[in-house]
Amino acid sequence: MKFGQSVKRNGAAAAVGRLLLIGVGLLAGTALARPTAIGGLRQSAGVDSRTLGGAEMLAVWTLPRLGVAVRNDPLDLRLLLGKRELRYAPGRGWTALGFTLSGTLPAPVTEGGSLHVPLRALELLGVRVLTDTPGLLGFAAPTSVPTATLLPSDGGPERPVVRPPAASAPSAAPAPVSAPAPPASAPSPAASPTPAAPVPTAPTPAPPLPVLPPVPAPPSQTPTPPPLLPSLSVPRVANLDTVRVSRTLYRTVEVQRVVLDLSAPVAQTVSRETGGLGVFLPGVTVTGSQQTLPGGDVLTLAQTATGAALRLTTRGGRSEIFTLDEPFRVVIDTTTYTDASVPPPLNPDALPPGVTYHNRGLLHLLSFDPALFQPRVISAPLGRSLAVADLVKSVGGVAGVNGGYFDPRSGLPVDLVATNGLMTAGSLEKRATVGFTAGGEALFGYPRPRYVLSGAFGSVTVNSVRAAPNAALLTAFVGDGRTVVGGTGLTTLLLAPGSPSVTRAVTGTIIAPARTLAFTFDPARFPALPQAAGAAVQVTLNWQATDAPWANALDALSAGPLLVQGGRVALDPRREGFNTAAGVWRATRQSALGTVGGQPTIAYFEHGTPEAFAAALAGAGVRDAVRMDSGSSATAYLQGGYAGLGAYLNTVWSQPVPNAIVFVPRGVAGRK
Structure with a gap:
C-alpha cells in the first residue's frame, strides 16, 4: 500500500540519478579472491570469496548454501553447523560452543553492506572443502540447507534467519573460473537442448545496500507522489504489498514494530547505520515514500534498479530485524528509551531462565530457582554507596535488591553485614536478619553475632x-x-x-x-x-541464635522489621526497637527479601505502610520475609529488560546504597 509523506516532483529526477550512481558504485565492491563451487557447480560471482583484512572471506548471507545456519547480525553473529557453533560479538571476539577454538580467528568484516567471515571459520565448523586451488574454491554439497534457522539472541526469543532465495538452473558444465555466472533467466551456453530434468543453480547474490538520499519532509497537504523510479526494470522476485506500524509504550520505553508484508520470500541485506537501520531487498518492487511514524522515527522506501531499499531513521533506539513465514514478513522491532529520568520497566516476556515474576496489585515478586542462582550480600567499598545495578554487575549477578539501613553522611551501615563468612559491620542485636548458607538456603531470625x-x-x-x-x-x-x-x-x-x-x-x-x-x-x-x-x-x-541454623550462615544482613514468618504476618516493632511514629515507619515504597515456594524472592511494594506490605506478602503466599531499607533506597533491579536497558520494579530512581542482596548465577567465580 502507499503511505507516508510525499516527495516533491521537482526533486524526483535528482533522487533517481543519485540512487543509480550510488548503486553502481556499491556493486563494484572489492577484488575477488577466488571463484567458488558447491557440489561441483560453479556459483555466481557474488558468492566468490574476497580477500579482506589479509584473510580470505565469504559473505555471511551465502553460508546457508553450505548448510550453515546463521544469525546475520554484526552485533551478535552466530554460525551453526550440526553441534558446532561459532559466535562473534564486538569487544568479546569469537567464542566456540561444542568444540575448542584453537588459534587466532580474524574478526568479521563488513564490505559493500554485507558481513563477511573468514574461510577458516567454516573449516572449524566442519564445512567440507573439496577443491582448494588458486583458481577455484570448491565445497561439498550440504545434506540440507536451512530454511528457517532458529538462532536466538541471549535472553531473547528465538528468531528465524532467512536464507537466500532458491537457486535456478545452471550450466551442465562448470563455467570458466574467470567468467561470471549467467543470469538466472538466461539459458546456459553449455546446457543440453533437451535436459532430462531441470537442475537448479546458484542465484544472483544480494547486492550491497544503496545509500538513500535525504528526502525533505513535504507539506502535509502535498498529494502522494508516483513511485520514485517508475521506469526502472527490476528483476521481480516479490512485491512489497503493505507496511504496518504499531507502537507500544512501557513506562518510558517505546517498542515500535514495522512489518513489511511481501508476496514471496526474499533475501535481505542489513546495514546498521548511525542513527538507524538500512535494509535492502533484492528483486522486490516497491512504491517510494517517506513517513514519520507515531513515535517520531522516519521510514523511507525507495525503488532501485535491483530491488527495494528501506531506511529506518531512529531517535537513538535499538533495532532488531527478523522474518516470519506464512505469509512471509520482514519485521523490524525498535526499542527506544524516551525518558532516562524514569527507570526502564521489567519485560515479563524476556526473563532470564530460572527467574519468575508475579504481580498482585501494588506487590511485585521476583523469584529465583535456587539450583541456578546463589543469593549473596555484596558491599560497596567502605564509606561509599553505589547503585544496586552497579553492585549486581560488579559480581556478574542477574538481579539485586537494596540492603539494610545506613548513615547517609558517612555511607556506613548501622547494623549487621556479613559477607563470605566475615562480619564487616557489627550487629545491633535486636533487628530481623536474613542470612544465606553456602548452599543458598535463606535464614530468617534474630542472631546476635x-x-x-x-x-x-x-x-x-x-x-x-x-x-x-x-x-x-x-x-x-x-x-x-x-x-x-x-x-x-x-x-x-x-x-x-x-x-x-x-x-x-x-x-x-x-x-x-x-x-x-x-x-x-x-x-x-x-x-x-x-x-x-x-x-x-x-x-x-x-551467631548466638536459637531460631535458625545460623552456624552455617555465610552471608547475613540485618534490616527489619520481620514482615512474615511461616506464612503469617509477624510484625513486632516493639521487639525490634522501631519507632512507629518516625519516618522509617511511614507509608512509602517498600522492598524485602523473602521466600516463595522454597525460592528466594525479591519483593517490591509500590506504596504503603509496613503493615500493608506484610499483609500483601502473606496474601501472596510468601512464607518468610524481612523488610530492607525502604523509601528513597528501595530498589529492585533485574538485568535484561527491553533492548538490554535493565529492568526495575521501582518506578522512580533510588539513591545509591552501601550494600545489596544480589543473585549470582551458580558457577560464576569469585566471591568478593
Missing part, C-alpha cells in the same frame, strides 16, 4: 566491629587494603581468615591488608591477649 578469640589465654569476646580505635574496647575490622586501623599505644593483631596463629602484631597504626582480620586493643586492659606474631589464636563467629 560476635567475634570470639580463643587460645591459651582463654576466650575473649570482641566488643565492636569498626576501623576507628577505642582504647576501652577490643575492636575488630576486616581489612580492605585502604583503611587505617590501630592507634597510639594500642596493639593490632593481624590474622588471615582460618589461620591458627597471629600473622603479624603491630603497635601504632597500620593499613590492614584486604580480607585480613585486624583486632585492636589496649594491652593494659587486655593483658592476657597475645602481643607477638606466631601466637596461637582461633577466631570464631558466634
Whole structure:
C-alpha cells in the first residue's frame, strides 16, 4: 500500500540519478579472491570469496548454501553447523560452543553492506572443502540447507534467519573460473537442448545496500507522489504489498514494530547505520515514500534498479530485524528509551531462565530457582554507596535488591553485614536478619553475632566491629587494603581468615591488608591477649541464635522489621526497637527479601505502610520475609529488560546504597 509523506516532483529526477550512481558504485565492491563451487557447480560471482583484512572471506548471507545456519547480525553473529557453533560479538571476539577454538580467528568484516567471515571459520565448523586451488574454491554439497534457522539472541526469543532465495538452473558444465555466472533467466551456453530434468543453480547474490538520499519532509497537504523510479526494470522476485506500524509504550520505553508484508520470500541485506537501520531487498518492487511514524522515527522506501531499499531513521533506539513465514514478513522491532529520568520497566516476556515474576496489585515478586542462582550480600567499598545495578554487575549477578539501613553522611551501615563468612559491620542485636548458607538456603531470625578469640589465654569476646580505635574496647575490622586501623599505644593483631596463629602484631597504626582480620586493643586492659606474631589464636563467629541454623550462615544482613514468618504476618516493632511514629515507619515504597515456594524472592511494594506490605506478602503466599531499607533506597533491579536497558520494579530512581542482596548465577567465580 502507499503511505507516508510525499516527495516533491521537482526533486524526483535528482533522487533517481543519485540512487543509480550510488548503486553502481556499491556493486563494484572489492577484488575477488577466488571463484567458488558447491557440489561441483560453479556459483555466481557474488558468492566468490574476497580477500579482506589479509584473510580470505565469504559473505555471511551465502553460508546457508553450505548448510550453515546463521544469525546475520554484526552485533551478535552466530554460525551453526550440526553441534558446532561459532559466535562473534564486538569487544568479546569469537567464542566456540561444542568444540575448542584453537588459534587466532580474524574478526568479521563488513564490505559493500554485507558481513563477511573468514574461510577458516567454516573449516572449524566442519564445512567440507573439496577443491582448494588458486583458481577455484570448491565445497561439498550440504545434506540440507536451512530454511528457517532458529538462532536466538541471549535472553531473547528465538528468531528465524532467512536464507537466500532458491537457486535456478545452471550450466551442465562448470563455467570458466574467470567468467561470471549467467543470469538466472538466461539459458546456459553449455546446457543440453533437451535436459532430462531441470537442475537448479546458484542465484544472483544480494547486492550491497544503496545509500538513500535525504528526502525533505513535504507539506502535509502535498498529494502522494508516483513511485520514485517508475521506469526502472527490476528483476521481480516479490512485491512489497503493505507496511504496518504499531507502537507500544512501557513506562518510558517505546517498542515500535514495522512489518513489511511481501508476496514471496526474499533475501535481505542489513546495514546498521548511525542513527538507524538500512535494509535492502533484492528483486522486490516497491512504491517510494517517506513517513514519520507515531513515535517520531522516519521510514523511507525507495525503488532501485535491483530491488527495494528501506531506511529506518531512529531517535537513538535499538533495532532488531527478523522474518516470519506464512505469509512471509520482514519485521523490524525498535526499542527506544524516551525518558532516562524514569527507570526502564521489567519485560515479563524476556526473563532470564530460572527467574519468575508475579504481580498482585501494588506487590511485585521476583523469584529465583535456587539450583541456578546463589543469593549473596555484596558491599560497596567502605564509606561509599553505589547503585544496586552497579553492585549486581560488579559480581556478574542477574538481579539485586537494596540492603539494610545506613548513615547517609558517612555511607556506613548501622547494623549487621556479613559477607563470605566475615562480619564487616557489627550487629545491633535486636533487628530481623536474613542470612544465606553456602548452599543458598535463606535464614530468617534474630542472631546476635560476635567475634570470639580463643587460645591459651582463654576466650575473649570482641566488643565492636569498626576501623576507628577505642582504647576501652577490643575492636575488630576486616581489612580492605585502604583503611587505617590501630592507634597510639594500642596493639593490632593481624590474622588471615582460618589461620591458627597471629600473622603479624603491630603497635601504632597500620593499613590492614584486604580480607585480613585486624583486632585492636589496649594491652593494659587486655593483658592476657597475645602481643607477638606466631601466637596461637582461633577466631570464631558466634551467631548466638536459637531460631535458625545460623552456624552455617555465610552471608547475613540485618534490616527489619520481620514482615512474615511461616506464612503469617509477624510484625513486632516493639521487639525490634522501631519507632512507629518516625519516618522509617511511614507509608512509602517498600522492598524485602523473602521466600516463595522454597525460592528466594525479591519483593517490591509500590506504596504503603509496613503493615500493608506484610499483609500483601502473606496474601501472596510468601512464607518468610524481612523488610530492607525502604523509601528513597528501595530498589529492585533485574538485568535484561527491553533492548538490554535493565529492568526495575521501582518506578522512580533510588539513591545509591552501601550494600545489596544480589543473585549470582551458580558457577560464576569469585566471591568478593
